[in-house]
Amino acid sequence: MDLFNEEKRVYVIDTNALITLDLTFKREVPVFTGIWEEIEDLIRSGNFKIIDFVEQEINDYEGKEEFLKTWVKKWKKHLVAKTDTESINASIPIINEEYNTGFLTASKQAQGKEEADPYLIGFCKLHKYVLISNESKAKPNKMPAVARKNGVECISLNDFMVERELKIQRKS
Numbered sequence: 301m302d303l304f305n306e307e308k309r310v311y312v313i314d315t316n317a318l319i320t321l322d323l324t325f326k327r328e329v330p331v332f333t334g335i336w337e338e339i340e341d342l343i344r345s346g347n348f349k350i351i352d353f354v355e356q357e358i359n360d361y362e363g364k365e366e367f368l369k370t371w372v373k374k375w376k377k378h379l380v381a382k383t384d385t386e387s388i389n390a391s392i393p394i395i396n397e398e399y400n401t402g403f404l405t406a407s408k409q410a411q412g413k414e415e416a417d418p419y420l421i422g423f424c425k426l427h428k429y430v431l432i433s434n435e436s437k438a439k440p441n442k443m444p445a446v447a448r449k450n451g452v453e454c455i456s457l458n459d460f461m462v463e464r465e466l467k468i469q470r471k472s
Contacts, residue, residue, distance in 0.1 A: 311348045312381075312424050313432040314443060315357040315416055317457050318350065320434045322368050331468055338464055340375070349381045351423050353416035383419050391422030394450060402441040417443055424452045432460050 313321075321339075325332040342348035350358075350372070358368050372379065383391075395418045398404060408415050424431045424447070431454040433443040440446075447454035455463070 310429040312429045315354050317432045317434045343378045351383050353419045355380045387423040387426050390426045391418045394418040
């Protein structure tokens with residue numbers, strides 16, 4: 301990939317990857333500061349986003365962890381993208397095709413709650429953004445497979461860190 305396109309690469313992270321990032325690579329732990337600084341630099345430049353559906357899932361999260369809610373609120377202006385009409389329209393065929401595959405969470409469907417996954421894929425497909433998800437790449441009804449089926453590049457947190465050349469180094 302040439303540097304010109306590298307600068308235009310925009311990452312959109314899903315809820316599970318964001319929670320994994322928070323739980324595994326705590327912002328306040330000095331050894332992980334570089335990861336968060338890289339993400340925050342990407343946010344400032346418009347190259348790292350979440351969609352409003354992910355923001356809602358983070359705000360609805362009822363666990364004891366509060367960091368992500370505060371962090372998303374702090375970065376909201378540059379981080380949270382509104383799911384526009386075109387993205388929603390791009391998501392409808394995904395919802396229809398995946399309705400009975402287990403891709404959509406049955407409990408959320410029963411409660412009439414929207415979930416971010418199909419909208420993330422539709423948003424990334426429309427804008428040609430890279431999706432970050434830590435869901436299983438092996439299962440056909442998980443984000444990476446459904447994204448691939450819809451022509452969306454989907455990478456893991458690990459892939460993202462390798463691509464961004466992030467390293468934890470031993471002191472010499």
